[in-house]
Amino acid sequence: MRIALSGVTVRFGPVTAVNQVSLGIEPGEIHALVGENGAGKSTLMNMLFGLVTPAEGTIAIDGVERRWASPQDAIRAGLGMVHQHFMLQDSMSVLENIVLCAEPVGRFGFVDFAGARARLDAIAESHGVSIDLDRQLGRLSVGERQAVEILKVLYREADLLILDEPTAVLTPQEKDRLFDTLRSFRAAGKAIVLITHKLDEVVEIADRVSVMRAGRLVASSPLAETSKEEIARGIVGGALPAPRIRKAQEPGDVVLAVDALTVPRRGQDVGPISFDLRAGEIVGIAGVSGNGQAELVRALTGLERLRSGAISLCGQRIEKRDVGARRRLGLSYIPEDRQRMGLALGASVTENANAGRDDRKSFTIGPFLRHSAMARFARALIDNYRIRVAGPRAAAATMSGGNKQKLVVGRELGRSTPLVIAENPTWGVDIGAIDFIHGELMRMRDAGHAILLISTELDEVIALSDRILVMYDGRVSGEVAGGEASRERVGALMTSRAADALGKVA
Structure with a gap:
């Protein structure tokens, strides 16, 4: 799946959150999208996923211009998004959350939970994701909720996966497993957009990196043609902050x-x-x-x-x-x-x-x-x-x-x-x-x-x-x-x- 965004502008009342952004996303590529808080990264991807309506600009998939009435249109077109703040129901089980709005219907019109479970077990095993499908969502840690969101997207067989700050609260081991999953996506020819602030992770896994600042795209290039320091300067718009030094002192009471x-x-x-x-x-x-x-x-x-x-x-x-x-x-x-x-x-x-x-x-x-x-x-x-x-x-x-x-x-x-x-x-x-x-x-x-x-x-x-x-x-x-x-x-x-x-x- 090849995505082309052209001249996209998103406004919220008098505030222009995204300003004339044109961006290409290629299949078999991990594309890192970085920038300061409020730079417009999540808004741009929310627009691509159908959560936000652009004031100007177009979306094209494989050369065909598309418009979404809702995220369901984007999902049917093969897009999947794992949001920074998870879209999950605490009162439901993991299995119920994953199949919600995509329930497999079995005999007599009932939801085929057994079929969904078997399919999810196979997906989880092949991508190294482990979670108890019967646990109530409200009892899970933030890291476990992340795994549920990943499984939701895998279950829907997305060709484009958008991840908004996916490793923010993951342990190093969980992050490694997630990156292994993303590499398997890339090897299968899928496109991945990774919204992150962690430049070490960008350098570790990305093929291309795009930098946004104040709603505009200020740089976009293959990772091999830039550096961590250059990316950081693009994000802050100038020199990087000096490392913090902890001064020695005797603690009190x-x-x-x-x-x-x-x-x-x-x-x-x-x-x-x-x-x-x-x-x-x-x-x-x-x-x-x-x-x-x-x-x-x-x-x-x-x-x-x-x-x-x-x-x-x-x-x-x-x-x-x-x-x-x-x-x-x-x-x-x-x-x-x-x-x-x-x-x-x-x-x-x-x-x-x-x-x-x-x-x-x-x-x-x-x-x-x-x-x-x-x-x-x-x-x-x-x-x-x-x-x-x-x-x-x-x-x-x-x-x-x-x-x-x-x-x-x-x-x-x-x-x-x-x-x-x-x-x-x-x-x-x-x-x-x-x-x-x-x-x-x-x-x-x-x-x-x-x-x-x-x-x-x-x-x-x-x-x-x-x-x-x-x-x-x-x-x-x-x-x-x-x-x-x-x-x-x-x-x-x-x-x-x-x-x-x-x-x-x-």
Whole structure:
């Protein structure tokens, strides 16, 4: 399948999100599409998939101009898209999610689930994707949800696969398996568009790379004719940020104390886990996804009850306190899933920016909110974090994924609490924003705040952490000092015993 986009322009009211973009996508090619948050990458691909109607321009497939009334038209034409924020139903099983709107009908008009299961088992085996088809979607991790979305596209036999930030929350092993799947697609003559901010991955797998900035296509060439540095300069429009240097300092008093914490989990409980986190310190949590990090975070933030153990925040026991009480005592939380937990998408940027701050005197007059003060704070976040949005009154749902992430990070760090729990804080954000967020975390650490960093980005954990705790099978399997950490040393603790369970990656 050969795709040609010509002179495409997409507008949302007065905002031009994509401006006169012409782009070719070839069969048997992995085409990386990169750019800053809000550059128009996802919007351009959403237009190709029929989710957005262009104001100008055309789509041609194999030389024939096409128009979509809906994504169903694009799917029938052989296009498939895995969105950055998954289009899945939490209350349904994995199998039901995959066949939804493409149900095979058997005898007497009933859905042939047995036939669908057999076909999916064959697809999963041939592409190395492993997931329990009977599990409820709402119980899956973000990485497992990614696998479900991949299977949906494979099930529909797409000839063009569009992946929007597919590795943002995947472990290195999961990423390797995904890339093996993409290579098998390429070998079969299919076309793949990879929207990503990870330039190492672009260099590893892409055949062609296109750079967008401020809604325009600024560069497009075979990967062999460019370099990682040139791509990065095209993204930011200038010089690259200098590497962050963590200055040495003695940590202060204990801010977070975790003692013999055990959390219920299907199969085997997480824990017991014990550790301290001090003021002026960043402690990183590393580990292969599914080894208890998510349960630990939910227990610390009050989203899940403990089986046993104790948690103290600034000297006060909090294990029996709810989420609101823990936040009032001095806990801020950047969640992994900004869509479901970090934001109210139907609310405005101002309302989201001030969530959790409405009880402060500077934002209230008696029982009433001071909307002007709230708007000023939202505007400051927009400016400081370079959030691309129409304005403070715009709905959070109108922003790109990376800009949503920047809003959540800015709101939580802006609370300036003694403790920040940051779970994949740079998920889906661009090079400049990653540097800024890292700088803000380091600034808070230097100012005496305690940061617990949970990230699937091993380089991020190593670069920022004063100490790294590695989790395996629901427990802390080892600790590495930040100055002694390397990918090899931390990776060995993450995978030494997990390798057999994960299987060999080709």
